[in-house]
Amino acid sequence: MTESSGPAHRPSAVPGPWSVPVLLRPRQPRVVVKADLLPAVSVLGTLSILSFPLAFLWSRIAPPERVRIIGSDGTQGALELESWHRFDDLAIFGFLTLGLGIVVGVVVWLMRERRGPVVFLAAVLGVALASVLAMLLGVGWANSHYAITSAPALGSVIELAPRLESWWVLITGPFGVAVTYSLLTTWNGRDDLGRRLG
Incomplete structure (x- = not known):
């Protein structure tokens, strides 16, 4: 009976002289800049036009403050609870721009051949520009809509136009784009974000 001299030896994992070297490594997708510049400018210009309907909608649905x-x-005297409409005006504008940002984030993501940081930054800047223009236009249109044409009588109640008293509300639109696009990018999980249609 032959005794075993020790554990069985296994072949080592070190490549031998007949191993095939790796000559072609898989190419990592790179950020496309030049090809995406024109679509990015188009996205930026299109989004700035959306400031008009956004401003008009806000100027009509934002509640005025009665005094x-x-x-x-x-001299004006405040009525009870009417001063709360100043916050309502700000909140309505913030929700409108946030909704615009979410929709823009989804629509820009659906531009499959242009997915990437260039068009993403154009979408963020476009929504920010649309929000600024909508803020300026909306306040102007609200002032003209609630304009007082004659001197009010003593004891009468008038409506003051809606107003936006904080510029911080402008971050809601770009925030909506950034969060939506980032979530879709994370969900996609591909190195090239699925740009290749094949």
Whole structure:
């Protein structure tokens, strides 16, 4: 009976002289800049046009603040709870721009051949520009819509135009684009974000 001298020896994993070297490594997708510049400019310009309907919608649905004329010189007295509409105006504008940002993030993601940081940055800047223009236009249109054409009588109640008293509300639109696009990118999980249609 022959005794085993030790554990069985296995062949080592070190490549031998007949191993095939790797000559071609898989190419890592690179960021496309030049080809995406023109679509990015188109996205930026198109989004700036959306400021007009956004401003008009806000100027019509934002609630005015009602005040009472308490002096012969036009001194105004606040009515109970009416000052809350100043926050309502800000919140409505913020939700409108946030919704615009979410929709833009999804639509830009559906531009499959142009997915990447260039068009993404154009979408963020475009929504930011549309928000700024909508803020300026919306306040102007609201002022003209609630314009007082004659001197109000003493004791009468008038409506003051909606107003936006904080520029911080402008971050909601770009925030919506960034979060939506980032979630879709994470969900996709491909190195090239699925740009290749094949």
